[in-house]
Amino acid sequence: MPAETLQLRTVNVTRYVTPLREGGSLPAIAEADDEFLYVLKFRGAGQGVKALIAELIGGEIAKALGFKIPELVFANLDTAFGRTEPDEEIQDLLKGSTGLNLALHYLSGAITFDPVVNRPDAKLASQIVWLDSLLTNVDRTARNTNMLMWHKELWLIDHGAALYFHHNWSNWEEQATKPFLNIKDHVLLPLATEMEAVDAEFKAILTSGKIREIVNLLPDVWLADGFDGNQPQEVREVYYQFLTRRIAVSNVFINQADHARETLI
Template sequence: MPVNSPTGLRTVAATRYVTPFREGGSLPGLVEADDLGMYVLKFRGAGQGVKVLVAEIVVGELARRLGFRVPEIVLVELDPELARSEPDQEVQELLRASGGLNIGLDYLPGSFDYNPVVRAPEPTEATRLLWLDGLVLNVDRSWRNPNTLLWHRKLWLIDHGAALYPHHYWRADRFPADRYRFDAADHLMLPFAGALSEVDDELSAAITPELLDEVLALVPDEWLEGDEQFPGADRVRSAYRDLFAARLRAPRTWVDELEAARAARV
């Protein structure tokens, strides 16, 4: 049965692999767990590695605390023996490579990809989401790949594994953290966003050091301890704090760049 995790996220055990989602590059799958819930499982054994799972937790849970709708994120214990009943060799290999902790997002039955042309977003929500993705460097929320769902007529955010891309190398000498490139030209919400000044004041003030500590504490230590650049989970968490501090430090030139992209689109 589900247990409380030391990280604060619920932990469940996968009991049945149901089906793959072929549209996902990392081949996420639908699983049933011992709490009888259904979850979209993101595998630690996928090609992108555990840092994608770290980004899913950090960005997803930060978004939730800022008032966005995000499916519940749980830690999922996966027994590689589940691969025995799976006929697809690619899925078998992924299951066998992903024993231990993975993450799952609560499955939203009947949801479908959000299309802003069919249902225009509320302007403030669009502006806040554009700002959030600029902050976390989420390069994967475009009109081609919206990574948002419409469920019960509400917008839900999914798939944040491509965000926080500097953590794949952690080289402070590569670029200053406040200057990492974020091209908003194809962002899903750019045509619907308003001026960013008001949401910039609101959201930057809301992301306190205490809030960041709370979110970073949700990441399992074992996913951080294997980092090649920094020794130990605490040091890696400090690197994430430094990244956010640099992105939030005034003047936020990346916000000016978002505003310029928005103004050019209007």
């Protein structure tokens, strides 16, 4: 039988529960028509749809590599939603986010990863550093780890700051093959001593076909503006080429990570 096409569920947001004031994008806990709670990421927030694109691509790559991440879903926001919201800033955010947004399943009772208390082994640390080097994720630092402990297991969240090349769309070819200098600030870098072994394992998983599947999840409506006039399929092709090229030259970001770790010792 043919393999199933990769796809995300779509839910309709029914209730705005509470804002999450961490960071500048004002995500919120919201309830959907499937009666589950989600952390809702808004297309009308500061970085717009590019943060949602990074969240989707980063999260689905992490999932493909076997990391624990909350389920990602598309979340529809009706035009009437939020009209009774008393907070003017939140009301403006909701009005600017009608249509298709992105949400992550809310992990009730999860606690923030503490690098002093929680110490993953070298293999897991190397896997996470490899992932963030690939994605150029600037937001997994000691100040903001974007990891949770839930049922005694480590979960990755919030990849919205990854793929920062897309904020300067014209030089993506150069960015695809550059070292990731910000890896020096990664919270798990001191433990990441098995990068080469992880590289072989992960490159076998992230085939060109798998990357194509993931970028094909990007909805046309997110790709209509802000990409130098490119059509949606052309935009998907840039993400595909960026990721496959970066995987092909993974030794560049592995060497950078190893060098940065050695300077910490």
